[in-house]
Amino acid sequence: MAKIRGPHLSTPLTLLGSDRDALLRSDPEILSPGEDARYLVSRAGAVALREEEDGTLHALLETEDPRGGTLQPLVLLGRRDGYRVLGVEIPEPSAELDAPGRDLRDLRRVADRLHDHDADLAAAAVAMGFWHRSMRHCPQCGATLVAEMGGWVLRCSEDGVEQFPRTxxxxxxxxxxxxxxxxxxxxxxxxxxxxxxxxxxxxxxxxxxxxxxxxxxxxxxxxxxxxxxxxxxxxxxxxxxxxxxxxxxxxxxxxxxxxxxxxxxxxxxxxxxxxxxxxxxxxxxxxxxxxxxxxxxxxxxxxxx
Structure with missing residues (x-):
């Protein structure tokens, strides 16, 4: 993380702990399954976390693709300890997608308990999950949007216009x-x-x-x-x-x-x-x-x- 000069306020979600690996988003295989893939599940502002005995929360990185054969989009969130961390926004609770033991916590309520190393991953997962949940069709023509660039670009299937995450x-x-x-x-x-x-x-x-x-x-x-x-x-x-x-x-x-x-x-x-x-x-x-x-x-x- 770059040093910040002058007065600055640190909060749990200002911390940086992972390499976003943005230059690899153009790799067509970057979202493919593999032994180096880990998955972070989110749902409508909540993210999968695990709790330590002292109450500290960590991102729950799963080894198996949690989509259960559905077409939920993946997002390359970055790299952690040599693994590709792929975000998955899952829809409302269902027996098909809700794995036993997965603990989804509302990020707004628990951000102050997140381990410093995991704050940026959780924030990115929730933000990109909201975007993919809301952006299903081209705002110009209504055609289906297709995810590209590791999930960070949505392209119109009809006219090719690109949509980017909004902040x-x-x-x-x-x-x-x-x-x-x-x-x-x-x-x-x-x-x-x-x-x-x-x-x-x-x-x-x-x-x-x-x-x-x-x-x-x-x-x-x-x-x-x-x-x-x-x-x-x-x-x-x-x-x-x-x-x-x-x-x-x-x-x-x-x-x-x-x-x-x-x-x-x-x-x-x-x-x-x-x-x-x-x-x-x-x-x-x-x-x-x-x-x-x-x-x-x-x-x-x-x-x-």
């Missing part, structure tokens, strides 16, 4: 005011106690920094004057890339909440946040998320420790 960039920002208070908000669609930092998708033709400023202005009505990039995290639910920022709004701090989007928002000192957590007035994102990493960065340690 949606989203900014997520810890906004501070002139008193170094942190802004936390509850989305109208979140559970009643759940608070987090602000976030939103980047629009076409927009820079990341402008997206930070626009989202803050739209959601809470304040002006961001400075932003600092902190790191990124794949969030394959189904296909986001979270780009984390510190942001400062030292001017006016009176909040104007966006109708039907933000249910509540307020500024917190560190003492106020600790008291709100102790009283169970609010709940924070899980430790696997970029939102929680940004909150902990401001707090100076784990906010819920």
């Amino acid at each position: 949606d960039p989203a900014v997520i920002m810890a906004v501070r005011d002139g008193q170094d208070r942190l802004l936390l908000a509850r989305n109208a669609h979140f559970p009643s106690r759940f608070h987090s930092v602000l976030a939103g998708f980047v629009e076409p033709g927009e820079s990341l920094e402008n997206a930070v400023a626009r989202e803050v202005a739209e959601e809470v009505g304040i002006t961001v004057e400075e932003v600092e990039y902190m790191g990124s995290q794949p969030w394959p639910f189904p296909r986001s890339l979270m780009l984390g920022y510190r942001a400062w709004a030292p001017g006016g701090t009176e909040l104007t909440l966006q109708d039907e989007e933000i249910a509540e928002a307020r500024w917190f000192t560190r003492e106020e946040l600790a008291a709100a957590l102790e009283a169970e007035e609010i709940a924070l994102p899980g430790s696997a998320s970029m939102g929680r990493a940004l909150i902990d960065d401001w707090y100076g340690r784990s906010a819920e420790r």
Whole structure:
């Protein structure tokens, strides 16, 4: 993994442990069965894992093709210890495809327990599984799509147009005011106690920094004057890339909440946040998320420790 200069937030899904071997995707035999093939099963955001006695989770790499004679597509996820790791997205539970002992866990819920070596494999398996599940037909003509390049390209069987996996960039920002208070908000669609930092998708033709400023202005009505990039995290639910920022709004701090989007928002000192957590007035994102990493960065340690 390349060294990262400057401030950076590490989360379980930012880690890199495998060689994706992208240059071998063009090999027509790269997805063929063989003694060097291992299979990682996913289903609708869940991935096959095995649990150690200490609670740590590892990718469950199976030696037998789990497709049971079906035509589920394979994806070359990379190499691990000399083995080709092939991702397989299987459909809803069935006696034909569900192997005894296979433990499928919702990646969103268990990412913080993944071994560092397996985080990238699990994230790629889930993201590519979502893509293959949703992209069955050409969006231009409706013809069948055929997988190529180790499962990373889908080609239209009629006109040859190629479709590539889609990633949606989203900014997520810890906004501070002139008193170094942190802004936390509850989305109208979140559970009643759940608070987090602000976030939103980047629009076409927009820079990341402008997206930070626009989202803050739209959601809470304040002006961001400075932003600092902190790191990124794949969030394959189904296909986001979270780009984390510190942001400062030292001017006016009176909040104007966006109708039907933000249910509540307020500024917190560190003492106020600790008291709100102790009283169970609010709940924070899980430790696997970029939102929680940004909150902990401001707090100076784990906010819920």
